[in-house]
Structure formats: structure tokens, C-alpha cells
Amino acid sequence: MARGLNKLSALAVKNAPAGKYADGGGLWLHKRDDGGAQWVLRITIHGRRREMGLGSVSVVSLKEAREAADRYRALVRDNIDPIKDRERQKREAARNLHFLSDIALDAFESRKAELKGDGKAGRWFSPLELHIMPKLGKMPVAELDQKDIRDVLAPIWHDKAETARKALNRLSICLKHAAALGLEVDLQATEKARALLGKQRHKAQNIPAMPWLEVPAFYSGLSDGSVTHLALRLLILTGVRSRPLRHIREEQIDGDIWTIPADDMKGRKDATSDFRVPLSPEAMSVIEQARNHARDGYLFPSIRKGVISDMTMAMFMSRAGLEARPHGFRSSLRDWIAEATETPHDIAETVLGHVVGGSVERAYRRTDFIEQRRNLMVRWSQHVTGQNGQVVKMVKG
Structure with a gap:
């Protein structure tokens, strides 16, 4: 045992009253009046005397305090400030944690x-x-x-x-x-x-949709000219999703074509162009009425600010006692196309804004079937408004 070191014993550390006790080599035990105690190492580095805390006695034993003191005294002999070195290690450890x-x-x-x-x-x-x-x-x-x-x-x-x-x-x-x-x-x-x-018990459920034969009766009830009624009418007539419908702006409409920005088209991540929606005369009439409510360029503004929410339309249908929801009208339209027309698959899917075919096929296709879709949406609007329901044969090309 080196002379002047290890003066304390474990029993002395435990029973010593409040005060400061030297263990040797600059290691001190500081006991407080409240019974707490901690280890302190006194060092002199670069001609400056400093005190370095080594932890609480309740956490750091006498043996551990002596081992730590030995490490830090070795750094001092190498002219390294142990306090700054410990802080540096803490910073590096924090950087390397990668929470x-x-x-x-x-x-x-x-x-x-x-x-x-x-x-x-x-x-x-x-x-x-x-x-x-x-x-x-x-x-x-x-x-x-x-x-x-x-x-x-x-x-x-x-x-x-x-x-x-x-x-x-x-x-x-x-x-x-x-x-x-x-x-x-x-x-x-x-x-x-x-x-x-384990396997999830939950089974994905499709959003409830209104049978296409029941759509005309519902549409006729949307007659008060309010933002909610007009938004639902245009949603039904165009077959688009709720977000682009609710965010429709005046500058997106050119004649009877509504151009939806590519960023608003869910499911078309690889789309490099906007999506054109043909507007039937009935849809144009709804838009003209919506212009009376327009604010900040939006045709369907909310009462306070921004645009009408999807929940507003959904709650309207819920209060009417319906299971169907706004998004379900896309299914209503798709079912009508399948059951009441002879529309080719590519055109039917394009009506809903779905990506059709592989990347190579899409690269060579130069049409979005706008004229075929225009005729189809006119017939859909006629069905929705109760005018006729004859079967339509669509020709691809």
C-alpha cells in the first residue's frame, strides 16, 4: 500500500459524522448534515487547483472511488485535464447514442x-x-x-x-x-x-358505398344550394376523391375540363402530369352555383377558414341515417360502369384516376381517353339526375 493512501475504511465511511475526510492522494469524503455523502478528488492541473466529483457514496463504493481516483491521477500525470476529458467523453457518447x-x-x-x-x-x-x-x-x-x-x-x-x-x-x-x-x-x-x-383479428373493410340505383334519389335531395350539398353533388358527378374535390380552385377549371394537380392524386405516385376530369353540363351547373360561396379561390370553403372537411360530408350522410360514406360514390360509379355499360377496362379505371398498365405500356400510351370519358360522364350525370338508364357501349381508342 502506497504511503499516505487508503486511509479510510468501509466502516469509517459508513459511520463518520458530517465533515470532510481524506483518503489520501487527493481523494476526499464529504459528509453532509442531512446524512448524504459524496466523493471528491482534488487535483492540480496547469497550475490550477480543481475539485472533481466522483459520485455519491450511496452509488460509488470506497473501492470504486479509489479506482476512479487512480485513473484520473494518471491523466493528470500526462498533463490531461480529467474534468475536461470526462466531459468530452460524455459528449461523444451522446453523439453516438443515436436515439x-x-x-x-x-x-x-x-x-x-x-x-x-x-x-x-x-x-x-x-x-x-x-x-x-x-x-x-x-x-x-x-x-x-x-x-x-x-x-x-x-x-x-x-x-x-x-x-x-x-x-x-x-x-x-x-x-x-x-x-x-x-x-x-x-x-x-x-x-x-x-x-x-400474431395474426391480426381485424379484417379490412371497404368503405360503405351506395348502390348505383339509389344514387338518383339521394342526389335529388341535395337541393338547398349549400356548400355541403353542392360538394356532394360534384363528388358524385365526377367520381373523384374527397381531397381534390374539397380543394378545387377556380383556376383549375378551363371550360368543361377540371385539371387536378398531380400531387393531389392519391395512388399516382409516378404520375408526371396532372389529371384531367371532364365536366358534364350538370357538373358545370353545380360549379356555377358553388361560385356564389367561393372564398380565397376555393369553391367549397368552410365556415371559418380553409375548405370544407371530409367529416362535414360524412356527418351529413350519417345524420341522414345512411351507412354509405362520400368516398363510396366512387364505387357506385364503378359499379354502374360495369353493370350498365360496356366500357373497356382501361377507360373505366382511368375515370377513377387509377394507374392502368405497367410502366412500359404507360410510357407508350399517349391518351387519357378524355373524349370517351366525357361521353361516359354525361351518361352518368343523366342517370344521377334520373333522366335515363339505357346501356351504353364505349369504344376504346
């Missing part, structure tokens, strides 16, 4: 260009933000395993099956992103978690 929340945000940033509107709506990130990050966000991604994932998704695995599926898929993307950054992660963790969670 899951940081990885997720970085993965989101790298994928924004692939998402509609650069992901500003938040749909890509929200499953992670709501169901993963609250419990796992501050966990180093390298420590994440299938049991952690299983435990956080188990509460919603069956009750919110689609949301849970999206959260799991997004998490898998985050792990691949971490691996691409050079971090050691378990790329199979999400699949292992899926196995632990």
Missing part, C-alpha cells in the same frame, strides 16, 4: 421527396409519433429488439390494426435507415415482433 427518435426524423427527411406534398400532412410520420416514439423514442436504436416493439404495439395490434401495421412498416424503414448509416441494428426485429404479435 430512435433521431433516426426516425432523419429517415423521414430523406423520404419527403417521395411523399405527397413533401409529407407536410404528417400521415407518414404520425403512426411513429403517436404509437412508437412516446415509449421507444429515447432508446438507442442499436438496443431496440422485437420484445420492445411487441410491447409497444400490442395494445393497438387488433383494435387499430391498420395503424399498427403502418407503424411497424415505418419502424422497419427506420431500422434500414440506421443500418445504412453504419449502425449495428437488428434488421429482423420488426418481423420477429410481427411473429410475437
Whole structure:
């Protein structure tokens, strides 16, 4: 034992009253009046005397305090400030933790260009933000395993099956992103978690749709000229999705053609051009009435600000005692095309804005069937307004 070192004993540390006690070599025990105690190492570096805390006695034993003191005294002999060196190590450790929340945000940033509107709506990130990050966000991604994932998704695995599926898929993307950054992660963790969670009981259900034969009666009831009634009428007549319908602007309409920006067309991620919608005379009449409500360029504004919400139209149908929902009118139109016309498949799918054919086929196709669709939508409007229901034969080309 070196002279002047290791003066204290474990019993002395435990029973000593309040005060300061030297163990030797600059290591001191500081005991407070409240019973608490901590280790302090006194050092002189670059001609300056400093005190370095080594931790509480309740956490750091006498042996551990002496070992730490030996390490730091060795640094001082090498003319290295142990306090600054410890702080540097802490900063480096923090940089290398790579919390899951940081990885997720970085993965989101790298994928924004692939998402509609650069992901500003938040749909890509929200499953992670709501169901993963609250419990796992501050966990180093390298420590994440299938049991952690299983435990956080188990509460919603069956009750919110689609949301849970999206959260799991997004998490898998985050792990691949971490691996691409050079971090050691378990790329199979999400699949292992899926196995632990088991098969989901939830079965995906189609959005309730109104039978096409019942659409005329519903349409005739939308007669008060309100924003909600007019929006539902144009939704039915055009077969578009709710978002582009609710965000329709005056400058998008040129004659009897409504041009929807490519960014608003769900399911057309590879589209490089906008989508044209032919407007029947009945649809043009609805638009003319909607212009009386226009605000800030939008034809269907909400009462306060922005545009009418999808929930507004859905609640209107719900209060009317209907199971069908606004999005279901796309199915009504598609069923009418299939059952009451002889429209070729490509034209029928294009009516709904669906991508048709493979990438090579689409590259050589130079038509969006606008004239065929114009004739078809006129016949649909005639059915919707109760004028006639004769079978129509559409010719492709």
C-alpha cells in the first residue's frame, strides 16, 4: 500500500459524522448534515487547483472511488485535464447514442421527396409519433429488439390494426435507415415482433358505398344550394376523391375540363402530369352555383377558414341515417360502369384516376381517353339526375 493512501475504511465511511475526510492522494469524503455523502478528488492541473466529483457514496463504493481516483491521477500525470476529458467523453457518447427518435426524423427527411406534398400532412410520420416514439423514442436504436416493439404495439395490434401495421412498416424503414448509416441494428426485429404479435383479428373493410340505383334519389335531395350539398353533388358527378374535390380552385377549371394537380392524386405516385376530369353540363351547373360561396379561390370553403372537411360530408350522410360514406360514390360509379355499360377496362379505371398498365405500356400510351370519358360522364350525370338508364357501349381508342 502506497504511503499516505487508503486511509479510510468501509466502516469509517459508513459511520463518520458530517465533515470532510481524506483518503489520501487527493481523494476526499464529504459528509453532509442531512446524512448524504459524496466523493471528491482534488487535483492540480496547469497550475490550477480543481475539485472533481466522483459520485455519491450511496452509488460509488470506497473501492470504486479509489479506482476512479487512480485513473484520473494518471491523466493528470500526462498533463490531461480529467474534468475536461470526462466531459468530452460524455459528449461523444451522446453523439453516438443515436436515439430512435433521431433516426426516425432523419429517415423521414430523406423520404419527403417521395411523399405527397413533401409529407407536410404528417400521415407518414404520425403512426411513429403517436404509437412508437412516446415509449421507444429515447432508446438507442442499436438496443431496440422485437420484445420492445411487441410491447409497444400490442395494445393497438387488433383494435387499430391498420395503424399498427403502418407503424411497424415505418419502424422497419427506420431500422434500414440506421443500418445504412453504419449502425449495428437488428434488421429482423420488426418481423420477429410481427411473429410475437400474431395474426391480426381485424379484417379490412371497404368503405360503405351506395348502390348505383339509389344514387338518383339521394342526389335529388341535395337541393338547398349549400356548400355541403353542392360538394356532394360534384363528388358524385365526377367520381373523384374527397381531397381534390374539397380543394378545387377556380383556376383549375378551363371550360368543361377540371385539371387536378398531380400531387393531389392519391395512388399516382409516378404520375408526371396532372389529371384531367371532364365536366358534364350538370357538373358545370353545380360549379356555377358553388361560385356564389367561393372564398380565397376555393369553391367549397368552410365556415371559418380553409375548405370544407371530409367529416362535414360524412356527418351529413350519417345524420341522414345512411351507412354509405362520400368516398363510396366512387364505387357506385364503378359499379354502374360495369353493370350498365360496356366500357373497356382501361377507360373505366382511368375515370377513377387509377394507374392502368405497367410502366412500359404507360410510357407508350399517349391518351387519357378524355373524349370517351366525357361521353361516359354525361351518361352518368343523366342517370344521377334520373333522366335515363339505357346501356351504353364505349369504344376504346
